[in-house]
Amino acid sequence: MAPGELPRKVASPTLTVLLCLGLCWGLWDQAQTGTLPKPSIWADPSPMVTKRSRVTIWCQASLQADNYYLYKDRLIVPLETLNTSRDSSNKAGFSITSMSSHNVGKYQCAYQIGEILSQPSDLLPLVMTGQHEAPSLSANPGPVVALGGNVSLSCSSSWPRGSFRLLKEREADVPQHLEWMFRRERGQGIFHVDPVNTSHAGTYRCYVSPQSYLDSWSHPSDPLHLQVTGIYEKPSLSARPGTSVKNMTLQCRSEIWFDTFYLSKEGSLAPPQVLHLQDRAIPYQVNFTLSPMTSDLEGTYQCYSSNSNSSYLLSQPSDPLELLISVSNSQDYTMENLIRLGISALILMVLGVLLFQARHRQGRPQDAAGTYT
Incomplete structure (x- = not known):
């Protein structure tokens, strides 16, 4: 295909995977962009994938498209061509059967109808998790916060350099991102929430990634449940x-x-x-x-x-x-202890007396035998 030339229409809808530097972006500039709305892109089951797991990147248009194109990091890497979804001709998927470090990166997709190429989709970051030790996540002043108040979520790790990501479960928003703050040989990222509203309530986890491998994330932290008070009448x-x-x-x-x-x-x-x-x-x-x-x-x-x-x-x-x-409760416990000690001392005293008497009785016949004439 010559530079600047649009892909030709084919008989069956396909997803042609193009990973390009300059060429594909030039096509978007030269084609009649802006007349076709951008498609949506997402990863199933999640854009955060553990090593050797399966994931599918989906691209969906609002219209029935002739071709679909997938772009990654603007680099030329040959990949396979896939057909559209069986249940929908306006959706196509690219499957990664075993996630590895070669698959991480930022993806975009586009579709073509006739000679027109759509606008590119939003960026989809695909990351690999579970590569490093999990950080810890805490809330200050605490995980129960009044409506309109403020709270700081602190993510800490022993890695010397890198980045933090804070994610809220069951949310499609792009994760918040914060560079490391170095403190006493431990990295700490602080996410400030002020003022707190009902949308902030939920379960949070944080991840850390080394500076040299920003798409390689750690295991997730333990979940932190942020609860917002002041919604209903008090009990x-x-x-x-x-x-x-x-x-x-x-x-x-x-x-x-x-x-x-x-x-x-x-x-x-x-x-x-x-x-x-x-x-x-x-x-x-x-x-x-x-x-x-x-x-x-x-x-x-x-x-x-x-x-x-x-x-x-x-x-x-x-x-x-x-x-x-x-x-009084403390005195009750003290009295109980004194009674136990007293009973123990009494038992020891009785045992001592019995032992003394037994030894004394054994010595009497010998004394009598020694004084008889």
């Missing part, structure tokens, strides 16, 4: 006696129907406790059991309510409840 929180002196119950109740309740402790890094509603009678309430009753449980507690179909959107927090471990 109430109260303390109730436990089933024994060694535990206590915190009751969270709502006059409005909710099926999920959360209990959080101020300043705690642990995730909130979660209980689901069992009794549908009014008022709607659940009981959180705290045990054992030690000083570690002291602090300020609040509870939230939500629905299981929108578990990331929570009510306003209940009024805070300050929990103090009473002195």
Whole structure:
């Protein structure tokens, strides 16, 4: 094909895979671009692919096209030609049966109708994951944030140089990107969310990639569940006696129907406790059991309510409840310990007396035999 010449129309619709530098972009300039809308491009099941996994890059036009073209990084690499999808002539797919480092990169596609070549699609970055140790992801001041507040998501790794990516699950948006911040021989990327709204609620993971291999990503971090409060009316929180002196119950109740309740402790890094509603009678309430009753449980507690179909959107927090471990409970435990020590000492004393008496009795006949004349 001569430079500047459009591909010729063929009898059956095909996806001709062209990886080009300059040539293909020249075709877009010389063809009647702008008259055909750009196609959509996506990867199935995901644009983040583990090594040796299968993935298909799909290109879809709003019209029935004659030919489809796939471009990668503007480099000339010969690949196979594929037919359009069986169930749709306005869609064509390019399958990668075993993902490797040769397949990573940024893809675009276009389609042709007659002598007209469409605008190129948006860029689709295809990356390979699971190549490096997973980073850690945390939220400051915490994963439960008030509507309109602010939170920072911090992704940390021991890699000295590279880039962070923060992704929100079940979102089609392009991942956020942040270069490394170097701190005490550990890289740390901080993503600021301010002000927080309902669209920020959800599950996040972060990845790290070395500076020399930006398309080679790490294993994902553990998930971080970001919950937004202040969406519904607040429940109430109260303390109730436990089933024994060694535990206590915190009751969270709502006059409005909710099926999920959360209990959080101020300043705690642990995730909130979660209980689901069992009794549908009014008022709607659940009981959180705290045990054992030690000083570690002291602090300020609040509870939230939500629905299981929108578990990331929570009510306003209940009024805070300050929990103090009473002195009487501590005295009870101290008295129990003293009683146990006293019983142990008494048993040892009795055993000592019995042992002394036994030895004393064994010595009497010998003494009598020695003094007889």
